Amino acid sequence: MPPINPGDELAPDKWEAQLRRGCLEMATLAALWDGRSYGLEILRRLESESDLIVNEGTIYPLLTRLKSLGLVNSEWVESDSGHPRKYYSLTFAGRTRAREMAETWKKFSSSMSKLLAPLAKEGPR
Amino acid sequence: MNDTSTPQVEQYLDQLRKRLRGMRAGDVDDILAELRAHIAEKTSAGASVQSTLSALGTPEQLASEYVTDGLLARAELSRSPFRILNSLFHIATFSATGFAALLATVTGYTLGVIFVLGAFAKILHPHTAGLWRIPDGYGVEYSLRMGFANYPGPGREVLGWWIVPLGLVLGYGLIILTTRVAVWGVRKYRASRPAPGAAR
Numbered sequence: 097m098p099p100i101n102p103g104d105e106l107a108p109d110k111w112e113a114q115l116r117r118g119c120l121e122m123a124t125l126a127a128l129w130d131g132r133s134y135g136l137e138i139l140r141r142l143e144s145e146s147d148l149i150v151n152e153g154t155i156y157p158l159l160t161r162l163k164s165l166g167l168v169n170s171e172w173v174e175s176d177s178g179h180p181r182k183y184y185s186l187t188f189a190g191r192t193r194a195r196e197m198a199e200t201w202k203k204f205s206s207s208m209s210k211l212l213a214p215l216a217k218e219g220p221r
Numbered sequence: 222m223n224d225t226s227t228p229q230v231e232q233y234l235d236q237l238r239k240r241l242r243g244m245r246a247g248d249v250d251d252i253l254a255e256l257r258a259h260i261a262e263k264t265s266a267g268a269s270v271q272s273t274l275s276a277l278g279t280p281e282q283l284a285s286e287y288v289t290d291g292l293l294a295r296a297e298l299s300r301s302p303f304r305i306l307n308s309l310f311h312i313a314t315f316s317a318t319g320f321a322a323l324l325a326t327v328t329g330y331t332l333g334v335i336f337v338l339g340a341f342a343k344i345l346h347p348h349t350a351g352l353w354r355i356p357d358g359y360g361v362e363y364s365l366r367m368g369f370a371n372y373p374g375p376g377r378e379v380l381g382w383w384i385v386p387l388g389l390v391l392g393y394g395l396i397i398l399t400t401r402v403a404v405w406g407v408r409k410y411r412a413s414r415p416a417p418g419a420a421r
Contacts (some may be wrong), residue, residue, distance in 0.1 A: 135255065136262055153278035156255060157286035160248075164291065172254075179261045182254070 116148055122201065123148055124158060125186065125194040128168065132185035135159060159184055167193055230260055233274050240284030240314070243307050244291060252287065281315050288312060289407055302330055302396060305403050312410070322406050329399030333392045335365065340388030342367040351378040 101107060105114070127133060127141045139155050142148045162168045167190035172180045186194065234253050241249045256277070263273040277283055288311045309326055312319035342350035346368025353364045355376035363379075380387060 135259055151278065152259070152276045153283050153286060156252070156259070157283070157290040160252060160287060161290040170251075177262065177265065179258050180254075181258055181262075182251075 119146075120148065120150065120154075120158065121162070122194070122197040124155070124162065125167065125190060125197065128184060128186045128190070129194060132171075132183040134181040134183050138184070162190070166190075226257075227270055229270055229274065230257070233277075233280055236280035237284055240280060240311070241287060243311055244287070285312065285315060289410060302400060305400060306330070309403060309407075312407070316410070318410065322403065322410075326399055326403045329395055329402070333395035333399065336388045336392030336395065338367060338388075338392075339365050340385045340392065343382065343384050343388070348372065351384050352380045353377070354379050 105111065123142055123146055124138060127138045127145075133141070135155055136152075138159075139150055139152065142150050142155075159168065159170075163170055163184070166187060168184045169187055170182050170184050173183050175181050234256065237256070238249060238253060241252065244252075259277075260270070260273050263276075264270055278286070288308055291308060306323070306326060309319065309323045313323040339350070339352075348368075349370065349372055350366055350368030353366055353376040355362050355364055364376075
């Protein structure tokens, strides 16, 4: 069997990165579910509460994109730290979309877990 | 906010601003203000300016995140050729593949517009517009004419009124196809870049 090149889609790093990338929009919307938050706080939350490690150079363009899609709103708020922060919150469309994503995720992950269950039990050969 | 405006930060934001040309000025100001706040927050928590800026990526990388993210968002909303070209133009400034994609997209749109114009020209100039088959001494030349030139004496018009539906269908089809391919290309381009969560 030919070895897997580091650039191949199935190379371990690449595959995992693709998997995470696909979850990023959902995770970001979920991080805003309980109320408004700003870029760095969202980033820290994603790192501490999910396995997603997000580049700082990725989260801000993503938030800008979610805003232009009408899923989030933004507002500038003065903070105690001395500089204003740009807070994001879910719009009605954003809440609806986030809920849909969560449902899709739940169905998908429970059926995928069933399929994968035997693999986890036996361990690697 | 002044405590964070070191020359290094200003230079970084200036370079970013240059590469975000084409986005709405208000949007660019908002983006820069947000990044300024991010830098202030990080440095006041003890991070160095250098490490904060390198965690954001180079101005080129960051700009391309904004431009392609913006392109996708806008393309998903409107699919307007003008917006797609505008954003591709920016990708073309930092990527050779982007430049090729821009050329291909311009070609696709131009041909599409010519076909549509050919259809309308037939309605305006029924006798001289159309796809002409003209013998030129050596062989035969096909020429799509808008009808402003003189009646091409020895030539024969090939399509007749069929050019109207054909031109419209082919022209609009080509414009839609070009838009699809351009959006697909940008998605591939996004996916090919280092993914979030990859090694920093």
